[in-house]
Amino acid sequence: MSMNxxxxxxxxxxxxxxxxxxxxxxxxxxxxxxGQPDLLNILREEILAVVSRHVDLDPEKVxxxxxxxxxxxxxxxxIELPNGVEPRRLAVVV
Amino acid sequence: xxxxxxxxxxxxxxGKTTSTAALGxxxxxxxxxVVVVDFDxxxxxxxxxxxxERRVVFDLINVVHGVAKLSQALIxxxxxxxxxxxxxxxxxxxxxxxxxxxxxxxxxLREKFDWILCDSPxxxxxxxxxxxxxxxxxxxxxNPEVSSVRDSDRIIGMLDSKTxxxxxxxxxxxxxxxxxxxxxxxxxGEMLNIDDILEILATPLLGIIPESQDVLKASNxxxxxxxxxxxxxxxxxxxxxxxxxxxxxxxxxxxxxxKGFMNRLLGRRAAA
Numbered sequence: 001m002s003m004n005x006x007x008x009x010x011x012x013x014x015x016x017x018x019x020x021x022x023x024x025x026x027x028x029x030x031x032x033x034x035g036q037p038d039l040l041n042i043l044r045e046e047i048l049a050v051v052s053r054h055v056d057l058d059p060e061k062v063x064x065x066x067x068x069x070x071x072x073x074x075x076x077x078x079i080e081l082p083n084g085v086e087p088r089r090l091a092v093v094v
Numbered sequence: 095x096x097x098x099x100x101x102x103x104x105x106x107x108x109g110k111t112t113s114t115a116a117l118g119x120x121x122x123x124x125x126x127x128v129v130v131v132d133f134d135x136x137x138x139x140x141x142x143x144x145x146x147e148r149r150v151v152f153d154l155i156n157v158v159h160g161v162a163k164l165s166q167a168l169i170x171x172x173x174x175x176x177x178x179x180x181x182x183x184x185x186x187x188x189x190x191x192x193x194x195x196x197x198x199x200x201x202x203l204r205e206k207f208d209w210i211l212c213d214s215p216x217x218x219x220x221x222x223x224x225x226x227x228x229x230x231x232x233x234x235x236x237n238p239e240v241s242s243v244r245d246s247d248r249i250i251g252m253l254d255s256k257t258x259x260x261x262x263x264x265x266x267x268x269x270x271x272x273x274x275x276x277x278x279x280x281x282x283g284e285m286l287n288i289d290d291i292l293e294i295l296a297t298p299l300l301g302i303i304p305e306s307q308d309v310l311k312a313s314n315x316x317x318x319x320x321x322x323x324x325x326x327x328x329x330x331x332x333x334x335x336x337x338x339x340x341x342x343x344x345x346x347x348x349x350x351x352x353k354g355f356m357n358r359l360l361g362r363r364a365a366a
Contacts, residue, residue, distance in 0.1 A: 023294055
């Protein structure tokens, strides 16, 4: 009660409720991700295995990226092939 | 039966080492035989907070590697003869801690002590996972502040998946210890309140330690706050927390300010 009175007198609004709300949203998201296997790394390993069956490539030049949007998420796979073998870049956007 | 308790947090600077020293001393003052173990390899500080920095000869890594016997590395407190310290190494890095080696040391400690308090380093790397690995219970030190609560949540997730107990399908008992609780800021709604923190983390509360000069004074002179000034508010809060760890049920007291009118005015001006 004294807290409300103080807030009324000082004219300041409390920031703690904002902190609470931000944390609740963030942690709900982070807990959902926890415990899942590392999806991106698994994808990267498997894509690497498939492609390198046909083409020699540098494992460092395989980039797998995921972007989360509100409605759709995108998975971007960027594989750089060495020159001389196949002079082109494969870019697949799913 | 011996209990292994990890004092952890994820975030640095929230008061893990201070709390390990204070809870360890409080348990010893209550008659338990206690060892506090520093897992912060390379950045040890528990020795300093306990006032034993000049008595360190051997350390945890030496014992893990068989260079020294456990009895050679343990340092007995000069004030309480049932309180001991196992310091961390200052020169080695965290990779020197092996699962097997630490497990053996913890088992040996279980035979000698009632309580083994493991002071975790900050972060979620090897030092922190080794400190929690063999724990039966955990104290998660949390400040009423967003980044600390988020990191505590992360650490709770690790306690529930990366400890030996969790891997066996058992529950590790977890407690939240709120430290650096500032009554006046809480009253102004500037600080997350305790109910919110407990609801967000869904973990029971062990105690609330008020922000206090006494905590700083105690570490300045190398004495756990429960020994340095037993009558102070933080010392009382730590002692209550220790009693709760021992299974006593003690009513939770939210620290409150007892300031006169003039002090309040001055305090407000300082805070503004």
